[in-house]
Amino acid sequence: MHTTNRPSSPPPAAGSPPPPGLAARIAWELHELGFAPLRAFPLLAMLGSVFRLRHDQDIEQFFAIGTRTTTPEPAALDPEWPRPWIFLRVFVLFVVVYLVFYTANQKFPNFSLWLGMLAIGSLSVPFSSTVLMMELNAPRNVSLYRVLLVIVTGGFLSLVLTKSADSVPFILHIGRHHTNIPLAGIVEESAKALALMVILFNKRYPYTLNGMVFGAAVGTGFAVLETAGYALFDGLTLHSTPSLCATLLNKTSLSVLGHVAWTTLVGGALWHARRSLRFSLFAYFNWRFLSVLIAVTTLHTLWNGPLCSQFPDVKYLLLGGAAWIAIIHMLQAGLNEVRSVRDQAHGERA
Numbered sequence: 001m002h003t004t005n006r007p008s009s010p011p012p013a014a015g016s017p018p019p020p021g022l023a024a025r026i027a028w029e030l031h032e033l034g035f036a037p038l039r040a041f042p043l044l045a046m047l048g049s050v051f052r053l054r055h056d057q058d059i060e061q062f063f064a065i066g067t068r069t070t071t072p073e074p075a076a077l078d079p080e081w082p083r084p085w086i087f088l089r090v091f092v093l094f095v096v097v098y099l100v101f102y103t104a105n106q107k108f109p110n111f112s113l114w115l116g117m118l119a120i121g122s123l124s125v126p127f128s129s130t131v132l133m134m135e136l137n138a139p140r141n142v143s144l145y146r147v148l149l150v151i152v153t154g155g156f157l158s159l160v161l162t163k164s165a166d167s168v169p170f171i172l173h174i175g176r177h178h179t180n181i182p183l184a185g186i187v188e189e190s191a192k193a194l195a196l197m198v199i200l201f202n203k204r205y206p207y208t209l210n211g212m213v214f215g216a217a218v219g220t221g222f223a224v225l226e227t228a229g230y231a232l233f234d235g236l237t238l239h240s241t242p243s244l245c246a247t248l249l250n251k252t253s254l255s256v257l258g259h260v261a262w263t264t265l266v267g268g269a270l271w272h273a274r275r276s277l278r279f280s281l282f283a284y285f286n287w288r289f290l291s292v293l294i295a296v297t298t299l300h301t302l303w304n305g306p307l308c309s310q311f312p313d314v315k316y317l318l319l320g321g322a323a324w325i326a327i328i329h330m331l332q333a334g335l336n337e338v339r340s341v342r343d344q345a346h347g348e349r350a
Contacts, residue, residue, distance in 0.1 A: 030329070031333065032288055033269065033272075033288050033291055033292060034208060034268055034269050034272035034273075034288065034292065034330055034333050035326065035329040035330050035332075035333050036329060036330075036332040036333035036336050037329070037332070038328065038329065038332050039332065041081065041328065041332075042081050042083075045081075045083065046081065046083055046084065049083035049084070049085050050084070050085045050088050051085075052085065054085065054089075059086055059089065062086055062135070063144045065134075065140045065141075065142075065143065066140065066141055066142045066143025066144070066145075066146060067143055070140075071139070071140060071141040072139070072140055072141075073345070074341050074342060074344070074345035075342060075345035075346055076342075077138060077139055077338050077339075077341060077342040077345075078138060078338075079138060079335050079336070079338040079339035079342055080138075080335070081331075081335065082135055082136050082137075082138055084132050084135035084136060085135070086131055086135055087128045087129070087131040087132035087135060088128075090127065090128045090131050091124060091125070091128035094120055094121075094123060094124035094127070094128065095124065097120050098117060098120045098121050098124060101113055101116040101117045101120060102117055102245070105117065105241065106241075109241075114235065114241070114244065117244070117245070117248070118228050118231055118232060118235075118244070118248065119228070121227075121231070121245075121248040121249065121252055122223075122224045122227040122228040122231065122248060122251070122252055123224055123252075124252055125252045125253055125255050125256050126219065126220035126223040126224055126227075126252065126255040126256065126259070126260050127151075127220055127224075129216060129220065129255070129256045129260045129261075130147060130151070130213070130216040130217050130219075130220045130260070132216075133212055133213045133216040133264060134147060134213055136209070136212075136331055137207075137209045137210065137212070137213050138209060138334070138335055138338045139207050139209060139210065139338060141204065141205065141207075141210065142205065142210055142213050142214075146199070147213065147214075147217050149198075150198060150199050150214050150217040150218060150221070151217045151218070151220050151221040151224075152221060153195075153198045153221075154192075154195040154196065154198050154199070154214070154217060154218035154221050154222075155195075155218060155220065155221015155222050155223075155224060155225055156221065156225070157191075157194075157195040157198060158188075158191045158192040158194070158195035158218055158221065158222045159191075159221075159222060159225050159226070161190075161191035161194055161195065162187055162188050162191040162222075165187045165190075165191065166187065184300070184301075184304050185297045185298070185299075185300030185301035185303070185304060186297055186301075188222070188259075188300065189262060189263075189266065189293060189296055189297045189300055190293070190297075192215075192218050192219060192222055192259075192262075192263045192266065193263075193266050193270065193284070193293055194284075195218050195222075196211075196214060196215065196218055196263075196266070196267055196270055197281075199214050200270065200274070200280050200281075200283070201280050201281075205271075206271075206275065207271065207334060207337060207338065207341075208268050208271050208272045208275075208330070208333060208334040208337055209268070209331070209334035209335075209337075209338070210271055211267040211268045211269075211270055211271025211272065212264050212265075212267050212268040212271075212327070212330065212331070212334065213267070214267050214271075215263040215264040215265065215266050215267020215268060215270075216260050216263065216264045216267070218263050218267065219255075219259040219260040219261070219262060219263030219264060220255075220259075220260055222259050222263070223251075223252070223255035223258070223259040223260060226251070226259070227247075227248065227251035227252050227255065230247050230251055231244050231245075231247040231248040231251065232244070234246075234247045235247075254316055254320075256320070257316055257317070257319070257320020257321075257323065257324070258300070258303060258316075258320065261320060261323035261324055261327060262296045262299060262300060262323060263296075264327055265292055265295075265296050265323065265326055265327060265330060266289075266292060266293055266296055268292075268327075268330045268334065269288060269289045269291075269292035269293070269330075270283050270284070270289050271283075272288065272289075272333070273286035273288045273289040274286075295326075296323075299319050299322065299323055302315075302319055303315070303316065303319050
């Protein structure tokens with residue numbers, strides 16, 4: 001059951017002039033970018049919900065959301081902070097299955113068991129993170145089928161776009177002769193943003209929160225393929241199961257702070273930008289979206305760069321923490337948007 005928080009003040013209208021005063025101007029700028037100040041973030045209540053006893057029927061009921069018959073009407077939307085819990089069950093399931101594969105491989109070394117570890121391990125953290133974003137999607141209008149579709153198609157497309165860009169002569173020249181210019185962040189974040197076109201034009205998903213779910217899904221698809229590729233290369237090159245496992249666990253655990261978090265922000269910004277546009281494709285040229293894309297690309301570049309190279313884990317935690325703070329503020333803006341839609345639906349009924 002959701003607790004009732006103090007209602008947020010209605011967000012400024014899109015395109016409204018900036019208000020006077022520094023604090024008000026900063027709030028207006030953040031709103032234009034798709035972020036909002038927090039209104040009673042219920043962290044303790046959310047953590048309490050994670051460890052509450054649940055039944056299999058509860059999980060089945062959740063994964064039935066998003067169809068035409070199970071999506072709530074606008075007037076029935078709940079704009080309060082959701083209480084996620086399924087993501088942890090999904091993660092624990094992945095961990096248990098991974099340990100079963102690992103133990104079996106230790107007793108009966110087999111390439112098929114290697115592939116099992118590779119598949120389960122690379123999926124564990126990023127897919128659980130996407131389930132978390134599904135739970136935080138207050139409109140409850142995105143189905144598991146749609147998420148899986150975006151993970152597969154978006155992940156594949158983003159990787160193909162990345163590798164295609166890497167073969168462009170101009171980029172090859174820069175990579176070979178100007179190694180100090182960071183290209184990975186620019187190329188990969190742009191590719192993942194373009195991959196969101198697989199779902200961008202679907203009018204069934206108008207909310208900023210929907211864009212965050214699909215952004216997490218594309219980030220998951222990319223992270224799974226990248227993690228599996230690195231882990232398999234290390235395992236085959238060094239002929240070592242420990243090398244495969246070390247790379248696998250390192251890459252998949254960092255994905256929630258990296259690729260999944262970055263593309264969640266990009267997806268939310270893209271959906272926030274498109275809401276006031278007649279043609280969705282124009283959102284890619286909107287200054288609000290481009291500002292967030294540049295910020296995310298900067299985070300990615302710092303992640304790959306020499307900054308704090310002696311303490312890489314500290315760097316990853318700081319950069320990933322910054323991304324998740326931004327995600328929380330974008331979630332608040334998305335909930336404000338849901339509240340506005342619900343209030344408008346109530347007004348039309350009155």
